[in-house]
Amino acid sequence: MTTDILRYAAFAHDPAGGNPAGVVLDASALDDAAMQAIAADVGYSETAFVTSRDGDRFRVRYFSPLAEVPFCGHATVATAVALGPGEHLFSTNAGEVPVLVDEAGTATLTSVDPHVSELATDDLAALLAALRWTGDDLDPALPPKVAYAGAYHPVIAVTSRERLADLDYDVPALTALMTGRGWTTVQLVFRAGADEFDVRNPFPVGGVYEDPATGAAAAAFGGYLRELGLAGGAATIALRQGDDMGRPSRITVRLDPEIKGVRVSGAAVPMVS
Template structure:
């Protein structure tokens, strides 16, 4: 049975839609990829094994398997119901707590941040149609990881972020070659507030309306570069430019290696 949820929203018309299959024990890789492609959402989560509150979870986009997906994790956890769940993913174990109000909080695997080579930055800006003058000098380009790799590129203005119009084949080829899952484009609207957009051509989707894995990676990036306090709560706005508003909360806890990412998920009614 395929369930449909919208994650990081309290409305089925907002957030990022995700497919959820709570019993995929009898499905092959080809089956899961076909289901994800037929559904057409950016990701579908498949629970392939269960032992108590530990679940083996895999994520498929319409084109390929994805190592980790935050919004489908939130959707799956909410579908399972309130309580503490532990997801065994391709990148490690991810604990998720769902409260009685339908808010799920995942804690990512420990993040990592690396330099973005100058040649890669130049190629990325070319595919986006951006120039170096479009960037925010206070948030330097990096590649961040919290279960998947995402270049973090900060726009100097909200207008630049809004005018997203990239070269799909060129960006897809670059991301495939570099093993990037999405590109995390951000605009810092305030000390703890960010507008974000995430091109996702390798998954067969022009843009993700909400990207929990990239949100976790951004939290790790901001902490690593000392751009936010060690104890910080950040609000991310995503999907507004697509007409699917999404709200993601990122929490950094001193002494905790992972990054907490929280949001709601609601069922999408059958058509």
């Protein structure tokens, strides 16, 4: 049986930008091993698999080239845009994620409830060592924490854009640390303005050096900003990602005091075959 695999660039209007995602809209006949094999063959940071559908409710699972992940934002955006305009409800391993797609091909997901926890001193030291950074690189206004909105991401903010651009980490060391702590990516951040950030996301546990756009980490970062009082009750935050990789990605994060989840928006377009 042939499996139809769609390829989309998420968080971009140009297929040369954004984060590529594989999308399988009918994975009802695939077992775990088959989905993992497809994700490895596709080679993108994640491929989304719709394993069942009931009206506008979809069971969705996400696989990196190496393992299943509980939630993936950019593959959610890609899958929702592939499904077409309207309101969709994704049932993921992390919980239910509503997604609204407009006529222009922009998807807005609402994350599961976020939360923020402390980053242990020893873990911070190990993380900085793996990144080949030091405590002097850190922005004291944005303290290191672990943020969650469907997956766990340490948040590490630096004081200069140049430090963020100089990403050359110890792959085995960071992989071992992230695996041991259950972290999906590491959210590296530089604050470029009041509501504007440049971000990068190492993802060695998924078999990818770096993600060009990371919607799950964007949602977690929105929860981080809200919980630490670093963004207003109602705020719109612009994230730039992928520029250092040559795949510019633009992510919009919205905080609404009326809802616990974080809204993450972005476009998605088919990849050029």
